[in-house]
Amino acid sequence: MSAETVAIGIDWGTTSFRAFRFAADGAVEEGRRAPAGILAIDDGEFEDALEELVGDWLDAAPTVPVVLSGMIGSRQGWVETPYLPCPAAVDDIAGALVPLALARGRVIHVAPGLSQRAADGVPDVMRGEEVQILGAVDLLGADAATVCLPGTHSKWARVERRRVTGFATHMTGEVFDVLRRHSILGRGIEHAAWDDDAFLAGVERSGAEGGLLHHLFGVRAAGLFGDLTPERSGAFLSGLVIGHEIRAAAPVGPVHLIGEEELVRLYIAGLKALGHHGEPVAAQAAACGLFLIADSLRKGRHP
Amino acid sequence: MSAETVAIGIDWGTTSFRAFRFAADGAVEEGRRAPAGILAIDDGEFEDALEELVGDWLDAAPTVPVVLSGMIGSRQGWVETPYLPCPAAVDDIAGALVPLALARGRVIHVAPGLSQRAADGVPDVMRGEEVQILGAVDLLGADAATVCLPGTHSKWARVERRRVTGFATHMTGEVFDVLRRHSILGRGIEHAAWDDDAFLAGVERSGAEGGLLHHLFGVRAAGLFGDLTPERSGAFLSGLVIGHEIRAAAPVGPVHLIGEEELVRLYIAGLKALGHHGEPVAAQAAACGLFLIADSLRKGRHP
Numbered sequence: 001m002s003a004e005t006v007a008i009g010i011d012w013g014t015t016s017f018r019a020f021r022f023a024a025d026g027a028v029e030e031g032r033r034a035p036a037g038i039l040a041i042d043d044g045e046f047e048d049a050l051e052e053l054v055g056d057w058l059d060a061a062p063t064v065p066v067v068l069s070g071m072i073g074s075r076q077g078w079v080e081t082p083y084l085p086c087p088a089a090v091d092d093i094a095g096a097l098v099p100l101a102l103a104r105g106r107v108i109h110v111a112p113g114l115s116q117r118a119a120d121g122v123p124d125v126m127r128g129e130e131v132q133i134l135g136a137v138d139l140l141g142a143d144a145a146t147v148c149l150p151g152t153h154s155k156w157a158r159v160e161r162r163r164v165t166g167f168a169t170h171m172t173g174e175v176f177d178v179l180r181r182h183s184i185l186g187r188g189i190e191h192a193a194w195d196d197d198a199f200l201a202g203v204e205r206s207g208a209e210g211g212l213l214h215h216l217f218g219v220r221a222a223g224l225f226g227d228l229t230p231e232r233s234g235a236f237l238s239g240l241v242i243g244h245e246i247r248a249a250a251p252v253g254p255v256h257l258i259g260e261e262e263l264v265r266l267y268i269a270g271l272k273a274l275g276h277h278g279e280p281v282a283a284q285a286a287a288c289g290l291f292l293i294a295d296s297l298r299k300g301r302h303p
Numbered sequence: 304m305s306a307e308t309v310a311i312g313i314d315w316g317t318t319s320f321r322a323f324r325f326a327a328d329g330a331v332e333e334g335r336r337a338p339a340g341i342l343a344i345d346d347g348e349f350e351d352a353l354e355e356l357v358g359d360w361l362d363a364a365p366t367v368p369v370v371l372s373g374m375i376g377s378r379q380g381w382v383e384t385p386y387l388p389c390p391a392a393v394d395d396i397a398g399a400l401v402p403l404a405l406a407r408g409r410v411i412h413v414a415p416g417l418s419q420r421a422a423d424g425v426p427d428v429m430r431g432e433e434v435q436i437l438g439a440v441d442l443l444g445a446d447a448a449t450v451c452l453p454g455t456h457s458k459w460a461r462v463e464r465r466r467v468t469g470f471a472t473h474m475t476g477e478v479f480d481v482l483r484r485h486s487i488l489g490r491g492i493e494h495a496a497w498d499d500d501a502f503l504a505g506v507e508r509s510g511a512e513g514g515l516l517h518h519l520f521g522v523r524a525a526g527l528f529g530d531l532t533p534e535r536s537g538a539f540l541s542g543l544v545i546g547h548e549i550r551a552a553a554p555v556g557p558v559h560l561i562g563e564e565e566l567v568r569l570y571i572a573g574l575k576a577l578g579h580h581g582e583p584v585a586a587q588a589a590a591c592g593l594f595l596i597a598d599s600l601r602k603g604r605h606p
Contacts, residue, residue, distance in 0.1 A: 120511050122521045123528045170516040174486055182481045208423050211551030212515050213473040218425045225426045248514030
């Protein structure tokens with residue numbers, strides 16, 4: 001344990017726990033990860049889990065800020081933090097941190113999520129991704145960017161002047177999963193198989209006449225005719241829904257992608273097929289974002 | 304049993320069996336229905352089921368044509384009949400009937416389905432609905448019409464000069480069902496509740512920016528904010544997917560609806576909200592279509 005630790009950041013999501021110990025320049029001195037997502041914590045014993053996972057860090061750096069982000073701040077988490085309306089920058093998030101007193105007599109801070117409302121008033125929310133988005137933009141050395149976090153509930157965010165100015169969530173991954181597990185489409189899918197060409201054919205198909213609900217039935221009909229084999233159907237369906245997501249997101253400029261490597265690869269391929277450019281965010285965006293918030297808190301820069 | 308029976312028609316679907324005994328003018332002399340859909344028939348014993356359900360009709364009218372339509376002609380049914388490419392009229396269907404010899408020494412006929420291919424080659428299929436569609440158009444006394452059969456896999460068909468010239472299937476009902484049963488949206492839905500205003504709000508929302516995958520997440524986010532109560536969320540989700548279907552179908556002229564009464568009521572309300580006109584097909588479209596096919600077969604009018 002080095003004496004130079006200036007902050008501790010924890011990205012505590014639904015299924016995983018990632019902790020970072022930061023040096024003064026924001027470098028990660030040490031990182032830890034555990035499959036201790038909030039769903040894995042029994043009876044709300046989050047404090048016990050925290051002590052078990054990083055208690056030694058808390059002992060060794062007793063006065064540095066500790067910032068937690070992600071679903072730990074949800075209704076199902078440790079403490080329900082508010083949603084901060086967009087636009088929101090790092091300092092706004094630092095100013096809306098919710099303090100939490102530990103039994104050991106130390107206060108830690110849980111980040112709010114972000115929200116926004118569409119023109120018709122329908123809300124959208126994120127919790128944890130905003131930290132990664134603002135971290136990614138800092139890593140890019142940019143003031144403005146489009147950032148996408150593909151997954152169960154894909155997030156597309158626009159950042160201007162280092163503020164998240166707007167975002168949209170697409171239920172792409174979950175829709176893919178429930179269709180393939182629970183709809184008639186699943187019967188025609190060999191789940192273990194993958195085919196990049198079929199994925200791209202699905203992306204292409206997403207622009208055809210008739211809309212997503214019609215295109216979904218096309219997967220079934222193409223299977224009946226033998227045009228889509230079970231080995232190709234899963235990848236085609238994936239390309240279809242991801243194609244619909246990308247077309248709806250209609251990004252302007254390059255898209256910076258944060259996520260699991262294989263999924264990022266597919267989104268880059270899908271973006272390319274639709275005339276866009278995607279590239280992975282190379283480094284640890286969550287760690288960077290957590291450091292920025294802790295640094296803002298430490299320096300009292302928040303409003 | 305009257306001596307004037309000229310044909311027997313059976314609409315034998317996945318979950319139901321409906322039989323009609325026809326007089327010379329096409330009037331239904333007698334109708335029977337049973338929950339004996341093809342999924343309810345064990346070990347492919349379709350002939351036993353037929354004899355049990357309408358054996359007395361076959362005895363009493365030993366020489367009249369017997370026409371079966373619906374999923375009985377699918378791979379999971381009695382005999383797999385081909386898909387007839389559009390455009391297709393009653394006489395084309397009559398010409399593509401597949402004969403089947405019963406043990407009692409009589410030949411009955413199973414109808415083909417219809418197929419078509421989109422501009423990009425992706426196929427679409429129907430099996431049974433074409434009989435209802437052509438029957439409905441005859442009942443309307445029209446040569447051309449737009450017909451919609453809402454449901455698990457909604458069908459939208461265009462008829463010109465009494466031929467089905469094109470159609471599209473939307474997986475609307477099934478997508479609604481798997482989302483409400485198996486996705487995160489289900490947690491925010493009180494399944495027993497219904498609210499017509501919420502349904503119409505969903506129809507309206509379907510035209511907002513962002514596409515269906517984004518709108519689906521909006522149901523979740525609106526629930527988190529208390530904008531959508533569990534009592535309203537199911538109807539809102541229903542309106543959302545039906546709204547997407549109607550917008551994609553983009554009907555020209557009135558839409559003639561065939562289906563379960565409550566669902567037809569909702570489609571008429573959704574169509575109206577989007578500036579279209581829908582009306583139920585009043586009489587038994589399946590019976591009418593089956594009679595037309597049997598009559599064509601009887602008179603040898605088919606090509």
